[in-house]
Amino acid sequence: MSELESVVELTRGAVVESRHRVHVAVVDADGTLRACSGDPELTTFWRSSAKPIQALAVVDDGAFERFGLTLRELALVCGSHSGTAAHVRVAEGILDKIGLTAEALACGPHPPFDSAARRGLEEQGLEPVRLHNNCSGKHAGMMAVARARGWEPDGYHRVEHPVQARLLTEVARWTQRPAEAIGLGVDGCGVVSYAMPLRHMALAYASLAAAARRGEHGPATVVEAMAAHPEMVAGEGRICTDLARVTEGRVFAKMGAEGVYCVGVPGAELGIALKVEDGNMRAIAPAVAGVLRELDLISEDDFGALHRHVFREVSNTRGEPTGEVRPCICLQAAGPDGAAHPGADGGTA
Amino acid sequence: MSELESVVELTRGAVVESRHRVHVAVVDADGTLRACSGDPELTTFWRSSAKPIQALAVVDDGAFERFGLTLRELALVCGSHSGTAAHVRVAEGILDKIGLTAEALACGPHPPFDSAARRGLEEQGLEPVRLHNNCSGKHAGMMAVARARGWEPDGYHRVEHPVQARLLTEVARWTQRPAEAIGLGVDGCGVVSYAMPLRHMALAYASLAAAARRGEHGPATVVEAMAAHPEMVAGEGRICTDLARVTEGRVFAKMGAEGVYCVGVPGAELGIALKVEDGNMRAIAPAVAGVLRELDLISEDDFGALHRHVFREVSNTRGEPTGEVRPCICLQAAGPDGAAHPGADGGTA
Numbered sequence: 001m002s003e004l005e006s007v008v009e010l011t012r013g014a015v016v017e018s019r020h021r022v023h024v025a026v027v028d029a030d031g032t033l034r035a036c037s038g039d040p041e042l043t044t045f046w047r048s049s050a051k052p053i054q055a056l057a058v059v060d061d062g063a064f065e066r067f068g069l070t071l072r073e074l075a076l077v078c079g080s081h082s083g084t085a086a087h088v089r090v091a092e093g094i095l096d097k098i099g100l101t102a103e104a105l106a107c108g109p110h111p112p113f114d115s116a117a118r119r120g121l122e123e124q125g126l127e128p129v130r131l132h133n134n135c136s137g138k139h140a141g142m143m144a145v146a147r148a149r150g151w152e153p154d155g156y157h158r159v160e161h162p163v164q165a166r167l168l169t170e171v172a173r174w175t176q177r178p179a180e181a182i183g184l185g186v187d188g189c190g191v192v193s194y195a196m197p198l199r200h201m202a203l204a205y206a207s208l209a210a211a212a213r214r215g216e217h218g219p220a221t222v223v224e225a226m227a228a229h230p231e232m233v234a235g236e237g238r239i240c241t242d243l244a245r246v247t248e249g250r251v252f253a254k255m256g257a258e259g260v261y262c263v264g265v266p267g268a269e270l271g272i273a274l275k276v277e278d279g280n281m282r283a284i285a286p287a288v289a290g291v292l293r294e295l296d297l298i299s300e301d302d303f304g305a306l307h308r309h310v311f312r313e314v315s316n317t318r319g320e321p322t323g324e325v326r327p328c329i330c331l332q333a334a335g336p337d338g339a340a341h342p343g344a345d346g347g348t349a
Numbered sequence: 350m351s352e353l354e355s356v357v358e359l360t361r362g363a364v365v366e367s368r369h370r371v372h373v374a375v376v377d378a379d380g381t382l383r384a385c386s387g388d389p390e391l392t393t394f395w396r397s398s399a400k401p402i403q404a405l406a407v408v409d410d411g412a413f414e415r416f417g418l419t420l421r422e423l424a425l426v427c428g429s430h431s432g433t434a435a436h437v438r439v440a441e442g443i444l445d446k447i448g449l450t451a452e453a454l455a456c457g458p459h460p461p462f463d464s465a466a467r468r469g470l471e472e473q474g475l476e477p478v479r480l481h482n483n484c485s486g487k488h489a490g491m492m493a494v495a496r497a498r499g500w501e502p503d504g505y506h507r508v509e510h511p512v513q514a515r516l517l518t519e520v521a522r523w524t525q526r527p528a529e530a531i532g533l534g535v536d537g538c539g540v541v542s543y544a545m546p547l548r549h550m551a552l553a554y555a556s557l558a559a560a561a562r563r564g565e566h567g568p569a570t571v572v573e574a575m576a577a578h579p580e581m582v583a584g585e586g587r588i589c590t591d592l593a594r595v596t597e598g599r600v601f602a603k604m605g606a607e608g609v610y611c612v613g614v615p616g617a618e619l620g621i622a623l624k625v626e627d628g629n630m631r632a633i634a635p636a637v638a639g640v641l642r643e644l645d646l647i648s649e650d651d652f653g654a655l656h657r658h659v660f661r662e663v664s665n666t667r668g669e670p671t672g673e674v675r676p677c678i679c680l681q682a683a684g685p686d687g688a689a690h691p692g693a694d695g696g697t698a
């Protein structure tokens with residue numbers, strides 16, 4: 001455990017009403033812990049932050065070339081999209097190229113994250129379908145891997161299917177966590193989700209960042225896709241998309257449900273994993289931006305450009321402002337031995 | 350700070366994915382801390398858990414008798430209702446008796462908490478109105494106090510209005526917290542909200558419980574109203590309503606937004622205040638039921654009857670179970686000096 005704690009606070013008037021504790025691991029490509037806050041060894045689920053690692057198999061197993069997938073489509077495989085018509089079309093495009101339809105998707109439907117898209121469905125009296133599931137790109141990618149490997153796609157979401165065994169190997173490789181030490185659970189979209197300490201998630205992003213920087217084909221293609229099409233990784237107004245845009249692709253970043261977030265920084269060959277202890281998504285963007293600013297991985301200008309994500313005004317049913325959500329980040333530098341040493345001056349906001 | 354911590358956990362498979370820390374103060378009518386967990390001195394907003402105390406003014410200032418209000422109507426004044434047609438009718442009834450209409454309500458509209466009521470509005474193409482605001486009963490009660498005292502109701506929600514000064518006095522009296530030490534903020538419905546340590550909130554409920562037990566008119570009437578009409582305090586399927594029903598009125602209990610909850614126990618002359626540190630409402634019911642069971646204030650049978658609130662199954666977009674929300678409550682007994690002493694054996698679930 002670090003001696004320093006990071007929180008995201010909700011204020012009401014001059015009082016802090018609620019607090020979200022944030023655990024952070026900052027790791028380099030050698031696996032050395034470079035900075036932390038709270039408990040960098042905290043075990044939790046990687047959720048959708050695992051998608052860029054899972055997407056590597058789409059390139060490395062040949063599906064990307066064989067089916068003529070585009071970087072835009074690969075970005076959607078890495079993404080948790082907002083369910084707009086554009087996202088749905090790209091997901092359908094992948095399925096079409098691999099000779100399947102939306103019927104093959106195992107993910108359940110949920111209303112689009114994008115409010116205009118959601119209202120659009122409601123106004124037309126339409127129910128959301130599986131393509132609207134924020135993970136439909138990932139699911140299409142999994143079936144693309146199955147197709148490329150000659151495996152029957154049916155049941156691709158189940159832990160016993162060869163595509164899931166293949167992806168677990170990929171996850172174990174990049175996290176340097178033995179497969180048998182990775183906890184398994186069922187994700188919101190029905191596929192396998194991976195539990196491990198934050199430090200291992202951060203290592204995977206650091207290693208992916210370093211491999212992309214070296215120009216290794218799979219890593220470089222995935223990172224390029226996320227940088228070139230940030231609107232496919234999430235959607236308008238969302239932190240993953242805006243972070244890629246503001247930094248012009250100097251970082252790649254992916255949210256996961258229940259307050260998980262991972263960032264890779266190719267230039268610095270660093271990976272960051274954080275978890276909002278309680279899983280509340282409202283704390284994610286302030287926490288991520290605060291951590292990146294504390295580490296000087298984004299500039300003061302970048303931080304300013306993300307202002308509406310970082311300091312989020314909260315208003316009531318009358319439309320009056322009542323307070324804000326804001327980060328209070330204190331990172332502890334870790335030595336070359338990877339042990340945490342007090343000393344970093346902290347305190348975003 | 351207590352040495353023991355209480356949490357509500359979200360599991361996925363065999364792994365705990367997210368944790369909600371819970372702070373608890375259990376106080377008797379003398380103001381002595383009898384048990385605690387986390388930080389019983391934690392300052393946060395009382396939010397809607399202040400409503401039963403605010404409702405005392407409706408009885409004590411004569412509005413209840415003068416306007417011929419019913420116990421059912423008084424229960425709605427104490428409540429955060431679900432916005433069903435029945436709730437809306439009762440709120441309209443109060444306004445009608447005091448010679449006002451829904452136009453006078455200062456609270457903003459929000460969709461009903463009750464899903465059938467919400468769908469009903471949507472299907473009729475209707476927007477929610479101010480009467481649907483869960484606080485509309487409280488607002489009507491505030492205007493009833495203004496009417497009884499001969500104050501112009503207009504602007505009753507603002508801190509400078511005499512009705513808000515009157516209610517702050519009531520809050521200060523029951524919490525034994527000087528008015529100038531009570532933090533003020535704007536609530537979700539636009540009226541004044543009060544910030545103070547949990548211990549003071551618990552004291553107010555203990556004192557109200559004891560006063561009701563002694564048969565004092567205002568307290569006894571408010572507690573009787575909540576016991577007689579639990580469906581007006583919240584609504585079907587909600588913990589405040591089900592707790593009153595399961596205990597047959599042996600406890601009165603009121604939720605507040607951002608994870609606050611207060612319980613009064615007339616038979617034991619105890620008050621309990623708890624706060625889910627991060628404000629997440631999903632942790633409230635497991636925490637409250639866990640604390641009450643730990644204190645033996647509800648029986649094993651009562652606890653069992655509340656099972657679906659206490660151990661809440663979580664499922665994914667495919668409808669598959671993925672885990673559960675469950676309490677893990679450890680209370681520390683406090684001595685007659687009110688200081689926390691380790692020693693209570695804890696551990697719900």
